[in-house]
Amino acid sequence: MPLILTIESTCDETAAAVINDRLEVLSSVVASQEKFHEQFGGVVPEIASRAHVERILPVIDSALSKAGIGLADLDAVAVANRPGLAGSLLVGLMGAKTLALACDLPLIAIDHLQAHIYACRLAAGRDVFPCIGLIVSGGHSNIYRCQSPLDFTPLGGTIDDAAGEAFDKVASMLGLGFPGGPALQRAAEKGDPKKFRLPRPLLDDDTRLAFSFSGLKTAVRYQLYGVGRPEMDATALDPQLVADMAASFQAAIIDCLAGKAVLALRQTGFNRLCIGGGVAANRPFRERMEQLAAKHSFELHIPPLSLCTDNAVMGAIAFEKFKAQQFETLELEISAGLERPKVERAANGRSA
Numbered sequence: 001m002p003l004i005l006t007i008e009s010t011c012d013e014t015a016a017a018v019i020n021d022r023l024e025v026l027s028s029v030v031a032s033q034e035k036f037h038e039q040f041g042g043v044v045p046e047i048a049s050r051a052h053v054e055r056i057l058p059v060i061d062s063a064l065s066k067a068g069i070g071l072a073d074l075d076a077v078a079v080a081n082r083p084g085l086a087g088s089l090l091v092g093l094m095g096a097k098t099l100a101l102a103c104d105l106p107l108i109a110i111d112h113l114q115a116h117i118y119a120c121r122l123a124a125g126r127d128v129f130p131c132i133g134l135i136v137s138g139g140h141s142n143i144y145r146c147q148s149p150l151d152f153t154p155l156g157g158t159i160d161d162a163a164g165e166a167f168d169k170v171a172s173m174l175g176l177g178f179p180g181g182p183a184l185q186r187a188a189e190k191g192d193p194k195k196f197r198l199p200r201p202l203l204d205d206d207t208r209l210a211f212s213f214s215g216l217k218t219a220v221r222y223q224l225y226g227v228g229r230p231e232m233d234a235t236a237l238d239p240q241l242v243a244d245m246a247a248s249f250q251a252a253i254i255d256c257l258a259g260k261a262v263l264a265l266r267q268t269g270f271n272r273l274c275i276g277g278g279v280a281a282n283r284p285f286r287e288r289m290e291q292l293a294a295k296h297s298f299e300l301h302i303p304p305l306s307l308c309t310d311n312a313v314m315g316a317i318a319f320e321k322f323k324a325q326q327f328e329t330l331e332l333e334i335s336a337g338l339e340r341p342k343v344e345r346a347a348n349g350r351s352a
C-alpha cells in the first residue's frame, strides 16, 4: 500500500505525518513554537524559521518511528510549499527535497490552503467536492469555489487583516496572550456579547464576498482607551471588561464570517460548505455555522479541532497528485504570497 510522508512548515508549527492511500493516518507529529512567539504577541518570522531548522529532522524521525516504518518504505515525500512565511516554507521544502534526492522519492507540492479544505474531506471520510471553501486562519480569510481538491476559484476574501490575525491582535490588546484565538474564546465565555457595539464591516454589502477586520480591531482599541489616547497596560484592565470586550469582538467577527459564507452559497447556488483553518476551531463559530446549516439546509463540513490548526495530516491531499503522477523536480520553489483573490463577475454584473 503506497505511503507518503507529508511535511508542513508554512508558519509556526513544524509537522510531519505518514499516510497511506486509503487516507489512513499512520502517524502525525506537530511541534508547536507557541512559547517562542508568546512574548512578542505574534509569530516572529526569523524565530519561526530558526525553530523549524531545529525541529524538522526530529519531527520527521518521530513521524517515521511512530508509523513503524523507515525511509525505504516510503513511496513519495510531500511538502507544503505555498503560501506562508518565506523562511518557514524554505525549511520544509529543503527537508523534502533532501529526502527526495537521497532516497530517490517522487516529490509532491502541497498548497497549504487547499490542504486546509482537504481536512474536511478527511474528516467526512467521503468526497466533499464540489463545495464552497471558507479558509479562516492566522494568515488568510478567503472564500473559494472548490471544483475539486486541486481546483479552486477565488471568490473573495479579506481586504486587510485575516480573521485569526484580528483574534490575535485583539487578544494581545486585552492582555490575553498568544495564540490569541483560543485565549479570547475562553475569556469570552464569561462576557456579554452585547456589552460593546462594534461594527460588522462590509456585512451589509451583499454584492461583495469581502471581509475587513482592520477597522473592527481599531474600534476595539478606541472603545477600550478612547480615540487618540495611548494604549494602557492591558493587565490594568478590569477582568469583566476584558470578558465583555472579548465576547463582543467574537460576536462581531462571527457575524461577518457567517454572513459572507451564507452569501457565497446563495450567490453560487452551491449547498455544501467546507470550512478550514485555525479560526474554524472556534466553538461559538462552529455552533453558529451548524445553526445556519440547519436553518438554510446546506451541508456543512468543519474538521475536528486538531485538523483545523496547522498539521501535516491534511497533507493527505498529496494522494490526489500521487494518483495522477503529478510530481515535481528538485527545481521546486516556495511561493510565500497569495494573489489577492480576484472577484469573479457574474453575468448580472454582481460579484459571484
Ligand code: KG4
Binding pocket: 011, 136, 137, 138, 139, 140, 163, 164, 165, 167, 168, 179, 180, 181, 182, 185, 277, 278, 279, 280, 281, 282, 283, 308, 309, 310
Ligand atoms: O491555520 P492556522 O493554525 O495557521 C495559519 O495557517 O495561519 O491558524 C492559526 C490562527 C491563529 O490566528 C489563532 O489565534 C487562530 O487560528 N485560532 C483561533 C482558535 N484557535 C486557533 N481563533 C479563534 N478561536 C479559536 N478557538
Ligand code: ZN
Binding pocket: 112, 116, 137, 138, 277, 278, 309, 310
Ligand atoms: Zn494554516
